[in-house]
Amino acid sequence: MQIRPAIIAAGRTKFGEHYEKEPEKLIEEAWLRASQEANIERKNLDACYLSDYFLPITNKLGLEEGFLSELTELHVPMEVTRSFGSALSNACNAIQAGKYNMVLVGGIEKMTDRWDKIRDDLMLLEDPWSYYAGGTPEANHELMFRAYIKKHGITGENLEKLNVALAQIAVKNHLHATKNEYAQYQRRITVEQVLNARKEARKPLGLYDFAPVSDGASSIVLTNEKTAEKFSDKPVYVCGNSSATDYLSFSARADMTHFIVTQMAMKVALKTAGIDIKDIHLVELYDQSTFMEMVSLEDLGFCESGKAWESVYESCQNYKGHYDIAERKLFTNTNGGLKADGNPLGATGGAQIFEIFKQLRGEAGERQVSDEKELKYGCTLELEGFGTKGYVYILGRN
Amino acid sequence: MSSEPIERRVSYLGDRLRGSRCQICGKEYFEIRDYCGDCGRKSFEKMSKIDLFYDLGKFEVCTLVSEPTNKFTKLGNYFYGIVSFHDGKIRVPGRLTDKIVKCDENIDLSTLEGRNVVPRFRRRYSVDKNDVIPTISLAFTLADEYYPYQEYKIAKPSKEYDAPGIVGYAVYTSRFRIREESIERSVPFIDEDSITAAVEAGKLALIHSGVENSEVGKVYVGTESNPYAVKPIAAKVAQVLKLGEEDEDVQGVDAIDTEFACKAATSMFKDATSLVSYPKSNVKYAMVIGVDNSQAAPRNCPGGELDFFVGYGGAAYIFGKYDVIAEVEGWYSCTSDTPDFWRRDGEPHPMHGGRFTGDPAYFKHVRKAAKKLMEQHNLQVQDIDYFVAHQPNPQFPTRIAKELGFKDEQYLPSLQVVKFGNTYSGASLVGLAAVLDVAKPDERILVASYGSGAGSDAYLLVTTSQLADKRQRQKMSAKFQAESPFKEFVDYTTYRRLKQGM
Numbered sequence: 001m002q003i004r005p006a007i008i009a010a011g012r013t014k015f016g017e018h019y020e021k022e023p024e025k026l027i028e029e030a031w032l033r034a035s036q037e038a039n040i041e042r043k044n045l046d047a048c049y050l051s052d053y054f055l056p057i058t059n060k061l062g063l064e065e066g067f068l069s070e071l072t073e074l075h076v077p078m079e080v081t082r083s084f085g086s087a088l089s090n091a092c093n094a095i096q097a098g099k100y101n102m103v104l105v106g107g108i109e110k111m112t113d114r115w116d117k118i119r120d121d122l123m124l125l126e127d128p129w130s131y132y133a134g135g136t137p138e139a140n141h142e143l144m145f146r147a148y149i150k151k152h153g154i155t156g157e158n159l160e161k162l163n164v165a166l167a168q169i170a171v172k173n174h175l176h177a178t179k180n181e182y183a184q185y186q187r188r189i190t191v192e193q194v195l196n197a198r199k200e201a202r203k204p205l206g207l208y209d210f211a212p213v214s215d216g217a218s219s220i221v222l223t224n225e226k227t228a229e230k231f232s233d234k235p236v237y238v239c240g241n242s243s244a245t246d247y248l249s250f251s252a253r254a255d256m257t258h259f260i261v262t263q264m265a266m267k268v269a270l271k272t273a274g275i276d277i278k279d280i281h282l283v284e285l286y287d288q289s290t291f292m293e294m295v296s297l298e299d300l301g302f303c304e305s306g307k308a309w310e311s312v313y314e315s316c317q318n319y320k321g322h323y324d325i326a327e328r329k330l331f332t333n334t335n336g337g338l339k340a341d342g343n344p345l346g347a348t349g350g351a352q353i354f355e356i357f358k359q360l361r362g363e364a365g366e367r368q369v370s371d372e373k374e375l376k377y378g379c380t381l382e383l384e385g386f387g388t389k390g391y392v393y394i395l396g397r398n
Numbered sequence: 399m400s401s402e403p404i405e406r407r408v409s410y411l412g413d414r415l416r417g418s419r420c421q422i423c424g425k426e427y428f429e430i431r432d433y434c435g436d437c438g439r440k441s442f443e444k445m446s447k448i449d450l451f452y453d454l455g456k457f458e459v460c461t462l463v464s465e466p467t468n469k470f471t472k473l474g475n476y477f478y479g480i481v482s483f484h485d486g487k488i489r490v491p492g493r494l495t496d497k498i499v500k501c502d503e504n505i506d507l508s509t510l511e512g513r514n515v516v517p518r519f520r521r522r523y524s525v526d527k528n529d530v531i532p533t534i535s536l537a538f539t540l541a542d543e544y545y546p547y548q549e550y551k552i553a554k555p556s557k558e559y560d561a562p563g564i565v566g567y568a569v570y571t572s573r574f575r576i577r578e579e580s581i582e583r584s585v586p587f588i589d590e591d592s593i594t595a596a597v598e599a600g601k602l603a604l605i606h607s608g609v610e611n612s613e614v615g616k617v618y619v620g621t622e623s624n625p626y627a628v629k630p631i632a633a634k635v636a637q638v639l640k641l642g643e644e645d646e647d648v649q650g651v652d653a654i655d656t657e658f659a660c661k662a663a664t665s666m667f668k669d670a671t672s673l674v675s676y677p678k679s680n681v682k683y684a685m686v687i688g689v690d691n692s693q694a695a696p697r698n699c700p701g702g703e704l705d706f707f708v709g710y711g712g713a714a715y716i717f718g719k720y721d722v723i724a725e726v727e728g729w730y731s732c733t734s735d736t737p738d739f740w741r742r743d744g745e746p747h748p749m750h751g752g753r754f755t756g757d758p759a760y761f762k763h764v765r766k767a768a769k770k771l772m773e774q775h776n777l778q779v780q781d782i783d784y785f786v787a788h789q790p791n792p793q794f795p796t797r798i799a800k801e802l803g804f805k806d807e808q809y810l811p812s813l814q815v816v817k818f819g820n821t822y823s824g825a826s827l828v829g830l831a832a833v834l835d836v837a838k839p840d841e842r843i844l845v846a847s848y849g850s851g852a853g854s855d856a857y858l859l860v861t862t863s864q865l866a867d868k869r870q871r872q873k874m875s876a877k878f879q880a881e882s883p884f885k886e887f888v889d890y891t892t893y894r895r896l897k898q899g900m
Contacts, residue, residue, distance in 0.1 A: 120467045120468050129491055132522055132523075132532075133492050133493050133536035133537075134463060134466060135463075136478070138465075142461035143479060146460070150511075203464065203505075204507070251489040252427075252428065252488075256480070
């Protein structure tokens with residue numbers, strides 16, 4: 001890699017319900033935090049990459065670039081994509097190509113402004129036939145879970161353990177969020193709560209298995225290695241990244257128990273970073289559901305197919321802040337994940353990068369993982385739709 | 399407002415579950431594709447069209463939906479999952495219909511997963527009152543329950559008859575029933591209406607007849623409960639059942655809705671018979687469907703007396719000259735302007751002439767038509783094996799049968815109103831179907847329908863030897879539906895809710 005992209009600042013808002021704020025207030029807040037930290041001025045920016053899924057629908061805001069220009073008085077090139085991962089990917093390409101020196105990558109979503117229709121809107125991320133057939137944003141998670149159980153022949157006591165393991169994922173993420181001042185739900189929950197919610201709904205997954213609907217914004221400042229040194233004494237580098245694409249129709253995919261986009265993106269990201277998966281001890285997973293977090297551990301290659309729940313179950317019996325996988329520590333969703341930190345779609349990936357950035361720099365405060373000095377690499381996984389696109393980023397201090 | 403171009407495309411694919419198959423590698427797609435994703439350019443012109451409309455699927459995995467998206471809320475809780483066809487070559491999303499999930503019901507998804515399912519044609523979801531009604535066949539029912547899987551096998555005709563007649567028929571009523579005193583009535587599931595019933599009945603009649611869908615040159619749908627004031631149900635039937643030659647996305651068939659209260663369909667028997675007989679018509683087979691999902695006012699309101707008898711469903715008949723199971727011997731119709739039952743445009747419920755509906759209306763017309771037809775053919779009551787009358791309630795057909803001199807064994811087999819309720823435009827057709835289900839070859843049947851407003855059509859039919867031959871092709875007989883252990887009884891409140899529809 002000729003030019004390596006470097007992150008010199010990251011900022012975000014609290015995720016949750018921001019009824020009182022216009023969308024631009026949120027992105028402004030995220031940008032101000034990031035720019036103050038790195039002492040950057042707007043004029044330093046050569047371009048902006050913004051991500052949001054639904055602003056045109058939720059807030060009747062099309063041509064988001066224009067509203068960002070109005071807000072910042074910037075007239076530089078700007079592009080809008082759906083996910084933060086996608087915006088960052090474009091930004092990385094531009095930095096690597098040497099086209100820009102410094103860019104802003106921002107993500108924003110305002111979902112609670114359309115509370116009564118947001119679940120219908122979320123169906124835009126799936127194939128229309130599943131909407132016409134009566135599908136919901138949650139249904140595919142449960143169908144994949146059912147298919148997973150069948151494929152791996154998990155029954156009886158093992159099935160009970162798997163169910164508990166998924167509950168523990170939610171419990172663990174809520175626990176992590178108690179130390180995250182930006183998180184939507186900074187409170188603990190119990191395994192019983194998770195299990196009871198499923199029982200009440202009579203469904204494989206319940207209320208506590210799913211990430212919430214959220215408002216929020218996040219931003220980072222991306223530059224090249226050389227410029228980074230001028231603004232920061234501890235930049236975090238994008239060592240490897242990749243993305244992959246799969247069918248929109250979940251039902252038409254060859255394998256209904258895994259996300260091939262995750263598998264493919266991770267493979268390439270590791271290769272470009274030139275590292276082994278064993279070098280990664282910190283990971284932010286896209287836990288739209290507890291099942292998604294579990295299956296991502298397999299798809300990224302941390303666990304064997306059909307086995308992740310065992311590691312989760314064993315690690316959470318006496319949880320020490322990380323999963324124990326093959327005698328290695330894996331700190332997972334230290335910000336509370338989508339489940340507890342919140343999931344304002346377009347901004348979510350930014351919060352993942354924010355978390356890895358802070359942890360790698362030893363600036364994560366109360367939730368700083370104990371062996372920060374050993375942390376060389378952190379990894380994020382963001383998905384668009386139900387595994388239709390997958391973005392993997394491997395960040396490192398060196 | 400829904401978007402009409404999208405609606406056209408979605409229903410074109412989704413009503414019939416159309417797809418494509420690559421003739422090179424065999425890969426299948428649930429969509430119309432010009433080329434195969436795997437085989438690329440070389441597969442152009444090598445993609446064949448398939449559809450899953452008559453296929454047996456497998457409910458692979460499922461979950462319960464208790465918080466649906468906004469347009470599905472009227473369905474309450476339902477099962478949603480993935481259905482595979484052709485040994486998993488093609489998979490589609492689908493919801494299980496015809497199932498009321500009770501609040502206290504214990505849910506075990508594994509009891510549903512892996513079971514065979516049949517595509518059903520239903521309303522897709524709720525829309526505003528002035529929107530196009532969206533439909534879909536991504537609604538399924540379990541193949542071992544009320545609606546069994548049946549193969550649609552096209553049979554080459556073996557014999558041309560001198561007189562035209564019925565070559566196939568089928569009854570369709572819903573799985574749900576309300577039982578009050580000695581009468582059971584069919585209740586539509588919430589996603590059913592007269593459009594879906596017409597398609598179901600036509601589909602089952604095609605299966606029974608073995609007639610090739612492309613050889614049906616005309617379809618009539620008689621109903622008084624079309625959810626549209628303007629828009630033919632017959633067009634939907636023609637498109638979904640692919641009647642007539644398909645050219646691009648247009649069917650080479652004439653399709654029309656008819657309305658004359660409960661005789662809208664029987665009136666067309668003679669038109670269908672004549673059409674298939676006229677050598678220059680170029681119509682080999684004609685389909686007549688009579689279905690209704692008539693609405694009744696609540697019991698304490700004007701017109702509320704209809705709420706005691708109204709049912710749901712109907713029947714379809716295919717007429718032709720080949721492999722006839724019952725030849726049409728003759729007919730007689732009569733009409734007068736009698737205001738015994740009506741529904742003004744825009745009104746949800748019909749009004750009813752109370753006592754006036756009996757003697758000056760039903761009895762007068764049915765009596766005249768039946769008697770005249772028997773006179774014309776010099777027939778006595780004993781020359782007739784079965785008598786079928788329109789049946790708005792159990793009393794009327796019984797009284798007229800007795801008055802005309804028919805014995806119990808002649809008219810009781812036709813009396814289906816106690817099993818399905820009054821199916822209005824479908825009522826005499828369902829009665830006739832029940833008779834055809836049990837009749838022997840060379841038996842004579844007299845049918846006398848009645849339509850308020852008012853008129854009656856009487857027909858004489860004589861069964862042939864092929865009646866018995868074709869019987870085993872139809873699992874969904876009237877008896878099968880009436881006696882199914884899978885029919886589900888609902889209370890009055892549920893019945894009113896389901897009847898209102900989506």
